Amino acid sequence: MFYIVKDEGQSTRAVKALTLRIGLSIILFALMMLGFYLNR
DSSP states (O other): OHHHHHOSSOOHHHHHHHHHHHHHHHHHHHHHHHHHHHTO
């Protein structure tokens, strides 16, 4: 959220940071679901 406030003209860095964070959380969530599924 820091880049979105700081960079008013350069929005590409904010978009990249946001996509990276969303991608990491999706991967983490998928790994957790896989772990729960395999533990059964």
